[in-house]
Amino acid sequence: MVEKAIKRIYTALLFIFLYAPIGILIIYSFNESKSRGSWGGFTLKWYSELFKDEKIMTSLYYTIAIAIISSIVATIIGTLAAIGIHKMKPISKQIIMNINYLPVLNPDIVTGVALMTLFMFMNLELGFLSMLLAHITFNIPYVVLAVLPKLRQLNKYLSEAAMDLGATPFYAFRKVVLPEIMPGVISGALIAFTLSIDDFVISFFTAGSGVSNLSITIFSMARRGIKPTINALSTIMFLSVLILLLLINKKSLKEAKKK
Amino acid sequence: MKRVLKLLVTFVLIISIGMVGTGCGSKNNNKKVLNVYNWGDYIDESVLEEFEKEYGIKVIYDNFATNEEMYIKIKSGGTSYDVAFPSDYMIEKMIKEGLLQKIDYNNIENYKYISDNLKKLDFDPTSEYSVPYFWGTVGILYNKTMVKEPVDSWNILWDSKYKGKILMIDSQRDSIGVALKKLGYSMNSTDPKQLEEAKSELMKQKPLVLSYVGDEGKDMMIGEEAAMSVVWSGDAVYTMSENENLAYAIPKEGTNYWFDSVVIPKTSKHKKEAELFINFLCRPEIAQKNAEYVGYSTPNKETMKKLDPKLVKNKALYPNEELMKNSEVFRDLGDSIKLYDTIWTEVKSK
Numbered sequence: 001m002v003e004k005a006i007k008r009i010y011t012a013l014l015f016i017f018l019y020a021p022i023g024i025l026i027i028y029s030f031n032e033s034k035s036r037g038s039w040g041g042f043t044l045k046w047y048s049e050l051f052k053d054e055k056i057m058t059s060l061y062y063t064i065a066i067a068i069i070s071s072i073v074a075t076i077i078g079t080l081a082a083i084g085i086h087k088m089k090p091i092s093k094q095i096i097m098n099i100n101y102l103p104v105l106n107p108d109i110v111t112g113v114a115l116m117t118l119f120m121f122m123n124l125e126l127g128f129l130s131m132l133l134a135h136i137t138f139n140i141p142y143v144v145l146a147v148l149p150k151l152r153q154l155n156k157y158l159s160e161a162a163m164d165l166g167a168t169p170f171y172a173f174r175k176v177v178l179p180e181i182m183p184g185v186i187s188g189a190l191i192a193f194t195l196s197i198d199d200f201v202i203s204f205f206t207a208g209s210g211v212s213n214l215s216i217t218i219f220s221m222a223r224r225g226i227k228p229t230i231n232a233l234s235t236i237m238f239l240s241v242l243i244l245l246l247l248i249n250k251k252s253l254k255e256a257k258k259k
Numbered sequence: 260m261k262r263v264l265k266l267l268v269t270f271v272l273i274i275s276i277g278m279v280g281t282g283c284g285s286k287n288n289n290k291k292v293l294n295v296y297n298w299g300d301y302i303d304e305s306v307l308e309e310f311e312k313e314y315g316i317k318v319i320y321d322n323f324a325t326n327e328e329m330y331i332k333i334k335s336g337g338t339s340y341d342v343a344f345p346s347d348y349m350i351e352k353m354i355k356e357g358l359l360q361k362i363d364y365n366n367i368e369n370y371k372y373i374s375d376n377l378k379k380l381d382f383d384p385t386s387e388y389s390v391p392y393f394w395g396t397v398g399i400l401y402n403k404t405m406v407k408e409p410v411d412s413w414n415i416l417w418d419s420k421y422k423g424k425i426l427m428i429d430s431q432r433d434s435i436g437v438a439l440k441k442l443g444y445s446m447n448s449t450d451p452k453q454l455e456e457a458k459s460e461l462m463k464q465k466p467l468v469l470s471y472v473g474d475e476g477k478d479m480m481i482g483e484e485a486a487m488s489v490v491w492s493g494d495a496v497y498t499m500s501e502n503e504n505l506a507y508a509i510p511k512e513g514t515n516y517w518f519d520s521v522v523i524p525k526t527s528k529h530k531k532e533a534e535l536f537i538n539f540l541c542r543p544e545i546a547q548k549n550a551e552y553v554g555y556s557t558p559n560k561e562t563m564k565k566l567d568p569k570l571v572k573n574k575a576l577y578p579n580e581e582l583m584k585n586s587e588v589f590r591d592l593g594d595s596i597k598l599y600d601t602i603w604t605e606v607k608s609k
Contacts, residue, residue, distance in 0.1 A: 033501070034501075035477065035478050035481045035498075035501050036475075036478040036482075038481055038482065038501065038502075054304070055304070055320070055322075116335060116337060119337060120335060120336065120337050125337070125338075126337035126338045127338075130337075204328070205331075208337065208338040209294040209296070209319050209321055209338045209339065209340055210294065210319035210321065212321055212322070216322075217299075217322060219299075219324050220298070220299035220322035220323050220324040221299040221300050221322070221324070222299070222324045222473065222474055223298060223299065223324050223325070223473075223474065224298065224299055224300040224301060224474075225300070225474050225477065226474070227300065
């Protein structure tokens with residue numbers, strides 16, 4: 001009995017630590033006063049100001065555009081790469097996997113500066129394209145790592161059987177292999193998407209004039225003080241993710257019931 | 260599966276259409292554009308629109324948070340900003356390294372409005388590279404209900420009466436500078452012996468300090484969590500407007516006064532437009548808009564006449580010469596900055 005209570009308290013504490021900061025942020029997005037030190041009454045003005053703030057809106061646009069494009073491209077390249085790696089001989093597989101791990105373990109700042117130097121070397125003007133390429137680059141290894149385990153679970157002879165039945169290799173891949181590894185591909189794409197939205201360091205070094213994502217914009221406010229409009233923006237983003245999760249959960253619950 | 264694909268394709272299409280509309284402006288060199296690199300939230304953005312309308316030049320506006328960040332971006336040369344707003348010591352460093360262009364003052368007739376005593380300062384002794392944008396001081400913000408004695412010296416930050424009620428600024432040049440000034444040395448000291456003394460002062464002070472703060476310090480002072488804090492003057496003016504128990508003082512030992520100035524980097528491709536923009540910023544009405552929005556001290560003497568007299572009389576914003584007598588501008592320390600780095604790391608880690 002006591003043990004159960006302790007467990008519950010422990011879980012509750014855990015969630016309080018995780019969610020209290022977000023809760024505070026949401027509360028302060030309705031604060032009339034600009035300061036976090038005092039409560040000035042309820043207001044929605046930060047929300048209306050948010051949509052009027054061109055700087056934040058373009059950053060949001062770039063953030064989402066880059067996150068979507070880079071995660072799609074990285075998922076395609078990463079999935080193909082994973083299939084290739086999966087079919088390799090053990091020794092070369094080991095080598096390639098180690099090379100794949102390196103960007104994952106490497107500090108962001110090294111990747112950021114390295115990419116910037118590369119782009120300068122190639123005479124590519126820093127801007128949207130360079131930032132997009134950088135995001136695709138750092139997303140690919142994560143997709144590979146998400147897809148590989150699914151490939152390992154796959155029955156080796158499945159695609160051979162399909163081809164024996166007359167499927168072309170591409171048709172077999174599309175109809176047999178891809179649906180089987182889909183959960184891995186989707187989780188890879190989601191990781192890529194989140195990482196891309198989240199990234200500051202690499203984006204900072206590879207962004208050019210006129211192109212900045214949310215993390216750069218918010219960080220640059222740090223010296224003068226983060227505007228409460230950012231609280232409003234974060235609230236909206238948090239709620240949209242929450243709603244999305246709820247919808248997905250509901251859908252999978254329904255599907256589970258059907259089975 | 261198919262539906263997902265369709266959705267994705269529409270997304271990509273929408274994005275690429277948007278791209279044509281907004282993103283590619285910077286690539287087109289024939290169209291008149293101006294790339295501005297400024298501190299976050301450091302301009303009244305309506306000023307940018309006004310400039311665009313008046314001259315038909317598109318402004319691409321980016322932000323940075325520290326001088327060092329801006330320096331990396333400009334030095335690497337991957338982006339070509341036409342106008343940037345570094346602070347004093349960084350301007351000196353950039354001049355030394357040849358990263359800045361000389362400004363043609365014939366194109367900036369509004370330069371005459373800048374106060375003469377803010378021209379030809381140590382970091383740009385001939386005033387060929389920079390036009391002051393804002394300036395300010397570092398001082399002590401204190402809560403009148405908690406601190407009864409007069410605040411006129413840095414020594415009060417070492418008073419054990421206020422144990423756990425003192426906030427220091429989380430900035431190595433500023434905090435070490437405060438300790439140096441307390442000891443009566445220059446804030447630009449590179450003498451290892453003096454710096455060693457400053458370090459032991461900071462170590463002595465450490466048990467009294469509640470925390471080393473950045474932006475959150477403002478809220479802690481408004482919320483009356485601390486009795487005093489080392490702050491920049493603009494922050495002082497803002498916090499005092501939020502909580503009337505707060506007051507600001509510049510210690511008699513002197514302090515640092517700093518400048519954020521407008522410069523044109525070597526990599527700029529639109530020097531004409533850049534000079535137009537600088538001239539525009541020096542226009543008294545425009546400088547007034549910015550000063551009212553940003554809250555720091557304007558170097559523009561015409562603007563000062565237009566501002567609310569209460570602001571101009573505010574000694575936190577526009578200190579008199581008596582107060583500024585012992586004060587200094589930060590200089591580029593060259594390699595000695597490493598000494599500051601180690602001292603600050605040691606102070607903060609122990």
